Amino acid sequence: MSSSEIKIFAVFGNPVAHSLSPLMHQAAFNRMGLKAQYVPFCVKDLRKAVEGIRGLGIQGVSVTLPFKTEVMNFLDEVEEDARRIGAVNTIRNNQGRLTGSNTDWIGFVLSLKEGLEIRGKQFAVVGAGGAARGIVYGLKKEGGHPVILNRTLSKAKALGKEFGCPFLPLSEKEKVEADCLINTTSLGMAPNKGRSPFPKKLLKKFPWVVDIIYTPLKTKLLREAEEAGCRTMSGLGMFVHQGAEQIKTWTGQEPPRAYMKKVVLTKLKEND
Ligand code: ATR
Numbered sequence: 001m002s003s004s005e006i007k008i009f010a011v012f013g014n015p016v017a018h019s020l021s022p023l024m025h026q027a028a029f030n031r032m033g034l035k036a037q038y039v040p041f042c043v044k045d046l047r048k049a050v051e052g053i054r055g056l057g058i059q060g061v062s063v064t065l066p067f068k069t070e071v072m073n074f075l076d077e078v079e080e081d082a083r084r085i086g087a088v089n090t091i092r093n094n095q096g097r098l099t100g101s102n103t104d105w106i107g108f109v110l111s112l113k114e115g116l117e118i119r120g121k122q123f124a125v126v127g128a129g130g131a132a133r134g135i136v137y138g139l140k141k142e143g144g145h146p147v148i149l150n151r152t153l154s155k156a157k158a159l160g161k162e163f164g165c166p167f168l169p170l171s172e173k174e175k176v177e178a179d180c181l182i183n184t185t186s187l188g189m190a191p192n193k194g195r196s197p198f199p200k201k202l203l204k205k206f207p208w209v210v211d212i213i214y215t216p217l218k219t220k221l222l223r224e225a226e227e228a229g230c231r232t233m234s235g236l237g238m239f240v241h242q243g244a245e246q247i248k249t250w251t252g253q254e255p256p257r258a259y260m261k262k263v264v265l266t267k268l269k270e271n272d
Contacts, residue, residue: 001214008056009038009250012049012071013064016040020264021062023241027263028255050074054096060250061091062243063100068130075100081083085134090246096124101249104131105138107242108212115233116180119143119180124176124206128155128167131212135184136163139242149173171215174200180208181225188219200224207231217268241265 009029011021022040029036043049046067051074052180053061063071068087073077075091079101082088088100093112112118121144125132128150139146140163148167150156161166187197188211198221203209209225214235222232240261247255 005035007034007036007059009036009060009062010053011038011040011062011064012043012046012067013040014042014044016042019064020239020267021064021243023267024240024260024264025062025247028244028247028260029197030254031256031259032251034251034253037161046070046170047074050091050098053091053093057093059093060246061093062246063089063091072100074098081105083138083242085137087130087134088254089242091247092248095267102134103242103245103249104238105134105141106239106245107238108135109138109142110237110241110245111233111237112180112210113142114237115212115231121145122147122148122178124178124181125172125184126150126170126182128152128159129184132184135182135212136165140165142245147176147178151178168196175196178205179208180210182210182212183221184212189213189215194220196220196221196224200228203228203230208233211235212238214264215268216272217265218239230249236261236264236268 022038025038068089071088075098078097082100084103085102090101090103092099097105123139123144123146125146126149128148136146148156148160149170151170153169158165169191185197187195203225209230210233211219211222212235213219215232225232244255244257
């Protein structure tokens with residue numbers, strides 16, 4: 001491909017109509033002065049879509065729900081972090097050879113570090129699904145101490161055993177003390193907007209309360225945490241940093257993170 005040609009990047013998901021990645025990534029490419037177009041694809045057949053990356057010469061792809069695990073079957077190589085987490089959210093195309101990686105955990109770590117130190121701190125992680133895996137992986141890698149709390153104990157146990165951390169059923173949440181509580185469940189996001197995974201009366205024990213949800217920016221959990229006097233962080237920073245890390249993977253260049261955040265924040269406020 002000659003350098004004067006427009007480079008194509010994409011997001012694969014189903015649905016993708018509400019994804020803010022096209023807005024964020026395109027804004028970053030434009031600001032960086034790159035000749036690049038970022039296109040959303042609502043994928044019907046993942047195997048064929050991945051073949052299309054090679055066939056069309058797409059340079060890089062963001063992978064979102066529900067394909068982050070399945071896509072690993074169709075790549076030439078999967079990096080160690082992504083293999084341990086069991087999910088790929090980033091594909092880079094090096095002359096037809098496709099490599100999968102995971103920037104969700106780095107995005108989370110970079111965002112969290114803007115507020116607090118991870119090393120040596122205790123973290124209560126609510127949830128044991130796909131999102132929790134990346135977060136527990138990141139916390140452990142950075143020297144943090146996560147405790148997993150999940151409604152279904154068997155899933156908490158499986159995750160705890162795999163990553164070597166303690167676990168509890170969510171029903172025993174009053175026993176947990178930590179420097180930071182992290183919600184990795186979808187409670188608080190539409191269609192569960194009015195719900196929170198943790199009762200308000202237990203929140204004041206946590207100096208920090210973090211949600212990985214960013215639509216809405218202020219979930220019920222974060223509102224109640226503020227009212228209880230905790231410091232709070234939404235999932236916006238994680239979203240921006242995971243996207244920025246994708247651009248770094250694809251282009252080798254540092255993207256304009258603060259500008260990306262501003263663009264997404266403006267859109268979220270508009271949607272509100
Ligand atoms: P993701 O891959 O996005 O993390 P997931 O794998 O479906 O999604 O995981 C969702 C997590 O939210 C799970 O930990 C789930 O708890 P269970 O393992 O008990 O299903 C948690 N979750 C979903 N709804 C919940 C609710 N009403 N109360 C508590 N936890 C809930």
